[in-house]
Amino acid sequence: MLWYVIHTKPRQEQRALLNLQQQGYSCYLPLLAIEKLRHGALTVVHEPLFSRYLFIELDTSQAGPSWGPIRSTLGVSRLVTFGMEPATISAELIEQIRTFNQTGRSNPERMFRQGDLVQIKDGPFAGVEGIYQMDDGDRRAMVLIELLSKPSALAIAPGSLRKLAASAALHTGWGQNGENLKVQRV
Numbered sequence: 001m002l003w004y005v006i007h008t009k010p011r012q013e014q015r016a017l018l019n020l021q022q023q024g025y026s027c028y029l030p031l032l033a034i035e036k037l038r039h040g041a042l043t044v045v046h047e048p049l050f051s052r053y054l055f056i057e058l059d060t061s062q063a064g065p066s067w068g069p070i071r072s073t074l075g076v077s078r079l080v081t082f083g084m085e086p087a088t089i090s091a092e093l094i095e096q097i098r099t100f101n102q103t104g105r106s107n108p109e110r111m112f113r114q115g116d117l118v119q120i121k122d123g124p125f126a127g128v129e130g131i132y133q134m135d136d137g138d139r140r141a142m143v144l145i146e147l148l149s150k151p152s153a154l155a156i157a158p159g160s161l162r163k164l165a166a167s168a169a170l171h172t173g174w175g176q177n178g179e180n181l182k183v184q185r186v
Helices: 013-022 093-107
Strands: 001-009 026-028 031-038 041-048 053-058 075-077 117-120 131-135 141-147 150-156 160-163 169-172 182-185
Touching: 001 013, 001 093, 013 053, 013 075, 075 117, 093 182, 160 182
Parallel strands: none
Antiparallel strands: 001 053, 001 075, 026 053, 031 041, 117 131, 117 160, 131 141, 141 150, 169 182
16 A cells, blocks of 8 residues: 545645545545634634645555546546656655644644734724734734833734734844833834
8 A cells, every 4th residue: 555645626625535535545634733814813723734735545456446536536636646657655754744743733833923023904003013922812912012112012903913024124122021122124
């Protein structure tokens, strides 16, 4: 039994996985937990680690099931090949991906991290830059801004924030209590 790569139709990885499994094929779709904005709130969603790809374990012997139904399965675009030869994946690599996937599920990739430079998109502070501090647990984020030459913590909806590129700004001296607050454009 060898592992092969299936190329799916756009955003139909789950559909292809379900339909292939219902046909009796052994498949694996690695998912990555990431934080996204949904309806103005940060939520954890599971997205494919490899967009439009999943892995399928197939028997290469004559006794194994036919590969024919794979192409016509809902959600499947094609079996990935190099020339006329299907692309194979080692079982060791699949196991490494599974191990990585198990550790990633418990630690979702955060949209905002403490210390990220953000800009407020709307409201009375629109256009003001600040430093993301933390989620306050009530569908709000704590952002440290400079107000009247003094650092101030501001609770704001995560949907009202835009992350600025790390190279767009340099922030220095941001302590836990906001001492020595400085934001400089480069």
